[in-house]
Amino acid sequence: MGFLEGKTAEEKVLGGTVFPKVLHPSCTDESGTGFQVFSPEDFARVVESFKWDEMCYMGATTRVKVAHRVHTANEAPLHQLINFHHEMSLLKEFPSKIFFFCSVPSPEGGETSIVPSHIILEKMEERVPEFVRRLSETGCIFSFKTPKEEDSGAVVSKTWKTLLQTDDQVEAENRARAMIACDSVVFNQDGSAEFIFGPMNPIKELEGKRVWFRTILSYTGNERDVEVSFSDGSPFPVEATNAYKSILEENCVDLSWQKGDILLVDNLSVQHARRPGKPPRVILVSICK
Numbered sequence: 001m002g003f004l005e006g007k008t009a010e011e012k013v014l015g016g017t018v019f020p021k022v023l024h025p026s027c028t029d030e031s032g033t034g035f036q037v038f039s040p041e042d043f044a045r046v047v048e049s050f051k052w053d054e055m056c057y058m059g060a061t062t063r064v065k066v067a068h069r070v071h072t073a074n075e076a077p078l079h080q081l082i083n084f085h086h087e088m089s090l091l092k093e094f095p096s097k098i099f100f101f102c103s104v105p106s107p108e109g110g111e112t113s114i115v116p117s118h119i120i121l122e123k124m125e126e127r128v129p130e131f132v133r134r135l136s137e138t139g140c141i142f143s144f145k146t147p148k149e150e151d152s153g154a155v156v157s158k159t160w161k162t163l164l165q166t167d168d169q170v171e172a173e174n175r176a177r178a179m180i181a182c183d184s185v186v187f188n189q190d191g192s193a194e195f196i197f198g199p200m201n202p203i204k205e206l207e208g209k210r211v212w213f214r215t216i217l218s219y220t221g222n223e224r225d226v227e228v229s230f231s232d233g234s235p236f237p238v239e240a241t242n243a244y245k246s247i248l249e250e251n252c253v254d255l256s257w258q259k260g261d262i263l264l265v266d267n268l269s270v271q272h273a274r275r276p277g278k279p280p281r282v283i284l285v286s287i288c289k
């Protein structure tokens with residue numbers, strides 16, 4: 001079976017390129033579904049065919065394994081937004097590719113949204129050049145909180161003990177520095193913890209392309225989940241944060257899922273988000289080194 005280039009209603013022309021590229025099977029079966037990818041095991045075979053090495057997920061959200069190298073994308077309640085991010089971008093090692101697969105579409109909403117990160121950077125340099133210059137020169141401090149107990153109702157669901165697989169605070173901090181690339185951890189009396197990163201530059205050059213790699217927003221849309229400031233502790237100008245939010249919304253493509261769809265995201269150059277949706281939406285994921 002070959003591929004034919006197709007179109008999706010939501011696609012955009014960004015930086016002179018149609019985004020994203022859409023491929024259909026060159027022949028469809030009687031049901032019209034073409035690729036005949038229905039089960040997690042079918043999806044695993046598609047992923048394996050690319051011959052990229054599997055990467056273990058080390059993030060703070062809950063994923064459930066459903067097949068060889070295939071997990072649920074996120075167990076957080078479907079009504080919650082998962083804001084734009086690069087997968088595992090706060091970790092020392094992050095996947096280069098992410099495969100998503102639609103097992104059950106959302107009856108309403110639940111799109112996966114994608115946006116090229118070099119476009120975010122270009123537009124930020126146009127709209128708030130002074131902010132980008134200061135960020136690049138002095139960096140920012142970013143911190144996020146893990147909950148006091150396992151919280152299946154949250155996007156960041158794991159406690160520091162689960163995330164780092166130890167009950168010992170000294171060992172946890174060692175592991176956090178080694179794996180998560182954070183600069184310090186504050187362990188709170190109530191069991192929660194704050195992981196602090198920086199000063200760091202959220203802009204990175206990856207494979208010759210400058211991209212906005214680390215988010216300056218909350219993962220959930222709830223601003224209290226994270227704290228971001230310049231390295232001297234001064235807050236970001238509201239106009240810069242608003243420009244970042246507007247640029248995401250103006251340049252993203254919301255992809256409505258149909259059962260059997262597969263999305264391959266280049267995690268070095270594209271951010272992704274989950275729009276609020278409704279049960280029984282099931283999107284599966286597989287990440288590659």
Ligand SMILES: [Fe+2]
Pocket residue numbers: 085086087272
């Ligand atoms: Fe993600």
